[in-house]
């Protein structure tokens with residue numbers, strides 16, 4: 156990876172991140188960012204901007220990087236930006252933010268950028284991490300994320316981690332399990348320094364043999380401990396030890412989830428086939444576009460489709476310019492039974508169009524044949540869970 160650190164004054168001490176033989180690290184001093192030369196970004200995969208205040212010059216430099224060198228990740232070095240500033244910088248094209256040039260911060264950042272480069276080199280079908288976002292509250296992101304995770308975990312030798320990042324009041328686990336999770340996201344993040352694959356597996360809530368769930372913090376006080384850098388590390392570790400990571404990202408517009416959008420191989424916007432949802436989806440997509448989110452990774456899931464939808468499904472693809480990855484049928488009975496029983500719809504209504512579509516989708520992702528569930532397999536699962 157080619158790294159360039161641009162600073163407003165010569166650095167007192169040169170940073171010493173862990174680099175491989177194929178990496179290069181260069182330094183440049185630019186007293187002012189007026190007329191920032193885009194050529195600088197063309198020669199870098201990672202360009203750090205250190206010692207600059209958050210103003211129009213920094214925003215202009217980020218914009219010229221993303222226009223002139225889309226492959227390059229421009230990253231401002233800022234100790235304590237406010238959430239509004241984070242959103243502003245990301246809209247201008249910042250690929251990430253880092254608090255300092257200290258070795259630990261730089262190493263974590265370089266790890267994230269390597270992951271990004273790895274993902275951009277992946278073939279389109281190699282999706283391992285999925286982030287689901289609801290176009291508007293109640294469109295079904297949580298229900299779909301939970302059931303997709305459950306269906307993936309039913310594919311042979313496929314371990315799955317479902318993470319609830321719909322903060323502060325996520326409810327992912329109620330779609331999957333009748334038991335309350337003993338540990339939540341805040342507990343997992345509190346252990347991040349010593350977290351490894353086996354501790355993560357122990358702390359996450361087990362749902363059957365192959366699915367683990369990290370529930371959202373149980374109360375608002377604990378939500379304050381959820382910081383983006385820690386969640387990033389959790390996502391990296393989960394990606395290393397599970398075949399799939401499925402995250403519920405809520406409405407995908409808060410500073411935490413905005414900072415994580417680039418972490419997923421695929422981003423799915425869950426909409427319902429109505430005008431309110433289409434309008435809202437268009438706004439969120441415009442926002443993501445302005446922030447430089449790679450739209451090739453974004454797809455639509457039209458949920459609660461009935462025989463006569465208010466807006467035809469094809470209109471979504473045409474209006475939003477994004478593919479409809481899946482259509483999921485309205486399944487009021489199976490879904491409410493699922494919530495009452497604390498079991499996925501795959502169990503409460505295995506033969507429904509909803510469950511068939513979710514199983515087919517999971518099988519396509521995992522590269523297996525869908526497991527058509529008989530009442531008997533569902534019963535066995537219920538029995539095992541009891």
Ligand SMILES: Nc1ncnc2c1ncn2[C@@H]1O[C@H](COP(=O)(O)OP(=O)(O)OP(=O)(O)O)[C@@H](O)[C@H]1O
Pocket residue numbers: 289291292293294295296297298299321405458459460483484485486487488490491494509
């Ligand atoms: N395909 C479906 N058929 C019937 N009901 C559904 C379907 N999908 C979701 N629901 C129901 O719609 C309601 C909202 O779903 P869900 O909680 O998944 O939405 P959300 O987008 O996560 O909303 P929130 O903003 O509350 O996080 C729930 O009661 C859910 O069970």
Ligand SMILES: [Mg+2]
Pocket residue numbers: 296297298321325326403405
């Ligand atoms: Mg939700």
